[in-house]
Every structure is written in C-alpha cells, then in structure tokens.
Amino acid sequence: MRKRRRSLSTSLALLVTVSLLSAPACAVEPKDRTSTSQQNVSAERARELEHLVRQDCGSCHGMTLKGGLGPGLTPERLASTDRASIASIILDGVPDTPMPPWRPLISETDAVWIADYLLTGRTP
Amino acid sequence: MNIASSAHRLGLILLAFVTACLPLNAEMSTLRGTGDLGIIIERATGSLLVFDSTRRATIARVEGLGDLSHASAVMSPDARYAFVFGRDGGLTKVDLLTGSIAARVVQAGNSIGGAISDDGRLVAVANYDPGGIKVFDTETLKEVADIPATCAKGRSKVVGLEDAPGRRFVFSLWDAGETWIADFSTPGEPRVTRLSGIGDRPYDALITTDGRYYVAGLFGEDGLTTIDLWQTPLAPRRILSGYGNGEAKLPVYKMPHLEGWALAGDRFVLPAIGRPELLWVDSRTFTEVARTKVHGQPVFAVARPDGRQVWVNFAHPHNDTIQVIDSVTGSVMREWKAGPAVLHIEFTPRGHEVWVSVRDGNVVQVYDTHTFELKAEIPARNPSGIFLASRAYRTGL
Numbered sequence: 259m260r261k262r263r264r265s266l267s268t269s270l271a272l273l274v275t276v277s278l279l280s281a282p283a284c285a286v287e288p289k290d291r292t293s294t295s296q297q298n299v300s301a302e303r304a305r306e307l308e309h310l311v312r313q314d315c316g317s318c319h320g321m322t323l324k325g326g327l328g329p330g331l332t333p334e335r336l337a338s339t340d341r342a343s344i345a346s347i348i349l350d351g352v353p354d355t356p357m358p359p360w361r362p363l364i365s366e367t368d369a370v371w372i373a374d375y376l377l378t379g380r381t382p
Numbered sequence: 383m384n385i386a387s388s389a390h391r392l393g394l395i396l397l398a399f400v401t402a403c404l405p406l407n408a409e410m411s412t413l414r415g416t417g418d419l420g421i422i423i424e425r426a427t428g429s430l431l432v433f434d435s436t437r438r439a440t441i442a443r444v445e446g447l448g449d450l451s452h453a454s455a456v457m458s459p460d461a462r463y464a465f466v467f468g469r470d471g472g473l474t475k476v477d478l479l480t481g482s483i484a485a486r487v488v489q490a491g492n493s494i495g496g497a498i499s500d501d502g503r504l505v506a507v508a509n510y511d512p513g514g515i516k517v518f519d520t521e522t523l524k525e526v527a528d529i530p531a532t533c534a535k536g537r538s539k540v541v542g543l544e545d546a547p548g549r550r551f552v553f554s555l556w557d558a559g560e561t562w563i564a565d566f567s568t569p570g571e572p573r574v575t576r577l578s579g580i581g582d583r584p585y586d587a588l589i590t591t592d593g594r595y596y597v598a599g600l601f602g603e604d605g606l607t608t609i610d611l612w613q614t615p616l617a618p619r620r621i622l623s624g625y626g627n628g629e630a631k632l633p634v635y636k637m638p639h640l641e642g643w644a645l646a647g648d649r650f651v652l653p654a655i656g657r658p659e660l661l662w663v664d665s666r667t668f669t670e671v672a673r674t675k676v677h678g679q680p681v682f683a684v685a686r687p688d689g690r691q692v693w694v695n696f697a698h699p700h701n702d703t704i705q706v707i708d709s710v711t712g713s714v715m716r717e718w719k720a721g722p723a724v725l726h727i728e729f730t731p732r733g734h735e736v737w738v739s740v741r742d743g744n745v746v747q748v749y750d751t752h753t754f755e756l757k758a759e760i761p762a763r764n765p766s767g768i769f770l771a772s773r774a775y776r777t778g779l
Contacts, residue, residue: 321451358633
C-alpha cells in the first residue's frame with residue numbers, strides 16, 4: 259500500500275527509506291460485488307492498477323477518463339465494446355495510433371481487471 | 383445650502399473610499415514583488431499552490447480550478463497573474479499576490495494548454511474538443527475570437543499552441559497535419575494563415591526564444607517540421623528525417639513535451655519520441671549533430687537557463703529517475719532516483735536552483751544545480767506542472 263500521508267522530511271535519504279518501508283500493509287480485500295475477474299487481483303494490486311489507470315492511462319485519456327489526445331474511456335463510450343476486446347487493446351495496443359501495448363508492463367489478469375474497472379464505471 | 387450639501391456628499395464619498403481602502407492598506411503591510419513567485423499544479427484536487435522560490439515555501443493554496451490533469455499556465459506581463467489551462471476546458475486567472483481566483487471561464491470540453499500574446503492582452507487556449515483555439519481578453523476573460531480547426535475530418539484536435547511576436551499565435555492540427563498562424567496585430571477579425579504538409583500527426587511544438595522558429599514534433603513520422611517565421615512566404619521544412627533509422631518505435635507510454643526544449647550553446651536538445659534518446663541539433667542548420675542515450679523515454683529535456691546542464695525526466699515505467707546531461711560533452715553527469723513519478727522540472731530564472739515535482743511522493747523537491755544538494759522538500763498533493771512568474775518574460779513559455 260502506498261503511504262499517502264508522509265510526514266515532511268527535508269532529507270532525501272529519509273524519503274527513500276520511507277518509500278522502502280511502505281510495504282503492503284493492507285491484506286484485507288474488500289468484498290467484491292462486480293465481477294469474477296476482480297477476485298483474481300489482490301486488493302493491493304487493484305489499488306496499483308487503479309492508480310495506473312488514473313495517472314498513466316490518464317496522460318492521454320484524461321485523469322477522469324473523459325478523453326484527451328486519446329478517446330474517453332467512460333462506460334458510455336465503451337458501451338459497445340466487450341471486456342475481451344478492451345483487454346486485448348490494453349495488452350497489444352492499436353497499431354499506428356499512440357495507444358501502446360501494455361503487455362510488457364502488466365499481466366493478462368491485470369488487463370481484464372482494468373477492462374472491468376472501466377466498464378463498471380467505478381472510475382472517479 | 384447647495385455647497386454644504388455637495389460637501390456633505392463629498393465627505394460621504396471620501397468616507398466610503400477610505401473604508402474601501404482599509405483591507406487594501408492591511409495588505410500593503412506585506413507589500414512585495416512577484417518576480418520570485420510561482421505556482422505548483424495539484425492535478426488531482428483541482429488546486430494549486432503559490433510559492434515563494436526565494437524562501438522555498440508555499441504561501442497560499444487556491445482551490446476550485448476543475449480538472450487540472452495535464453494543466454499548464456502562462457503569466458501576465460506584470461508577473462502578478464497566472465492563466466491556468468485545465469483539462470476540462472477551464473481557463474482560470476489566478477492572482478498570485480492575494481492567492482485567489484480573479485476570473486474563470488469554462489470555454490471548451492477538453493483542452494491542452496495555451497499561450498499569451500507578446501503584449502499580454504490576449505490569452506489563447508488550444509482545445510481538443512471542440513477542436514480549435516479560443517482567444518480571450520486577459521483583463522476580463524471575455525471571448526475575443528473563436529477559431530475552429532476545421533479539416534477534411536471535421537474538426538481537428540489542436541496541439542503545440544505558441545505565442546509569436548506581433549500578436550500572433552501559432553498552433554498545429556493533430557488530425558490534419560497543418561500549422562495555422564492567427565495574426566491579431568490589426569483590429570477586427572484575426573488573419574489566419576494555414577500551412578499544410580506539416581507531417582503525420584504533430585503532437586507538440588516549441589517556438590525558439592527569439593520567436594523565429596516554430597518546431598513541431600511528429601508522432602506518425604520519423605522527424606520534425608520547422609517553420610522559419612522570418613521567411614516570406616512561409617514554408618514548412620522537414621528536419622531530422624529518419625532519426626529513428628526506420629526502426630520500429632518503442633511503445634510510447636507518455637508523449638514527450640517539446641516546450642521545455644533546451645538551447646545549450648549553439649545546439650539545442652530535443653527528446654526523441656519512442657526512443658530512449660536525446661537528439662542534439664545544430665541551431666543554425668537544424669541538422670543532427672549528436673545523440674545521447676538516456677535512462678528511458680524522455681518526457682522533458684530542460685536546459686538550465688545558462689545552457690550548461692540539461693535535466694531530463696522519463697515516461698512510465700522509468701519515471702522515478704532524473705538524469706542531468708553535461709551540454710558540452712553530451713554525456714550523463716548525474717543520475718538518481720528522485721521519487722515516484724517525477725513529472726516536471728522548473729529552473730529559477732538564473733538557474734541556481736531547480737524545482738522538481740514528484741507526483742506520487744506528494745512532494746516538490748528543490749535542488750541546488752551546482753552541488754545537486756536537496757535544499758528543500760515542499761509538501762504538495764500530487765504535484766505536476768511548476769510555473770514561475772518569470773516565464774512572463776520569455777517567448778514561448
């Protein structure tokens with residue numbers, strides 16, 4: 259779990275130490291009601307993926323996923339696309355567009371989790 | 383009688399005036415300049431911090447600026463106001479002295495930055511949706527012009543909006559491969575010049591500090607396009623064609639930014655797209671003279687104002703690292719992990735210190751650029767862009 263409220267430190271060394279100490283601290287997975295894919299991803303990984311979607315996918319799709327250089331990824335925009343297709347686009351990208359393949363960085367399980375996350379609109 | 387009545391009225395007016403001035407006088411007890419102030423965008427919370435770069439401290443937080451992911455800002459000529467461009471089309475005029483919003487409009491659905499005219503009277507915003515630019519009066523934020531980026535596909539997303547001398551704005555059309563110049567030098571409707579054949583999907587651009595060259599980076603091609611704005615007629619010229627040697631691009635997890643381009647001596651340095659490299663370009667001939675292999679795909683390559691060093695940050699998943707390049711040798715002189723998600727780098731006007739935002743560390747770090755000592759860490763909520771008021775005095779920033 260990423261430590262959110264870090265006390266102010268003027269020491270870079272301390273910052274690094276704190277980062278290292280921020281090991282997974284929360285092992286309690288919230289009861290999932292949305293999809294089976296969600297049970298294959300730990301609560302900690304889910305938080306990391308949510309962060310990835312908002313911050314890094316958000317570079318192009320907007321932090322609130324309403325679009326940017328890339329299209330919006332809200333449930334309404336994705337309504338006609340199924341989970342497997344979305345996961346496949348995430349993993350392999352879209353040739354000749356800026357959408358890169360994320361396969362080098364995330365697993366297939368992760369991609370399916372993200373597809374569900376987008377489709378169920380549990381986005382901010 | 384009449385005179386007495388007038389005197390009475392004058393007295394009331396004076397009293398009202400003095401009363402109105404009281405809060406102002408209270409503020410005047412902290413009279414100060416703005417040259418060393420700046421703002422830090424807090425992207426996730428729609429807020430920004432006003433900071434004092436001399437004291438290395440924040441002095442105010444301004445909230446209510448909407449979606450600030452990928453937000454940027456330009457500064458008024460008096461260095462008092464920041465014009466902040468939000469992702470959601472919001473344009474907010476922020477008073478650095480009072481730490482408050484002076485004016486705000488939501489002018490489009492999706493935006494990507496803007497520019498301020500050389501006379502400081504006009505602020506222009508680049509919009510993805512609806513594609514085009516809109517131009518506003520900097521005093522009131524009243525709309526002055528709306529220029530839809532029409533093309534064969536309908537309306538294009540606009541990128542790389544820059545200010546050019548002579549009340550002009552230059553910008554590129556992602557979907558159409560065109561660059562347009564909107565000239566506001568005469569009263570009435572702006573004169574718009576369209577240049578086609580810029581290349582496949584320009585994604586960002588820069589303008590040199592002298593306002594002469596506009597350089598657009600291309601996503602769909604191996605190269606960039608430059609336009610010499612001193613030339614008549616204007617003619618785009620392809621440069622660095624084939625810098626990728628025809629090799630497949632690596633996946634681009636974050637588009638590089640050209641605005642922080644770096645002039646170092648007689649050459650400038652640009653982040654390559656889809657390659658972990660910096661490209662060194664002769665500033666007179668626009669030919670490639672060298673290349674530096676770096677830690678990951680560069681996002682910003684920013685020169686210290688004297689050009690002696692170039693500081694580089696990287697795209698995901700290498701975004702915890704900073705590299706400093708020696709601009710004389712072109713080699714990496716320093717490298718360290720600054721923290722999770724280093725997003726932006728802003729030098730003080732003379733370059734003695736640099737402010738670095740570490741988004742996931744919720745901190746902005748201040749380094750001495752000569753000793754590399756970490757001088758301060760400023761808490762901030764998911765900080766992204768950092769913009770000093772001194773940008774007011776540079777074309778293209």
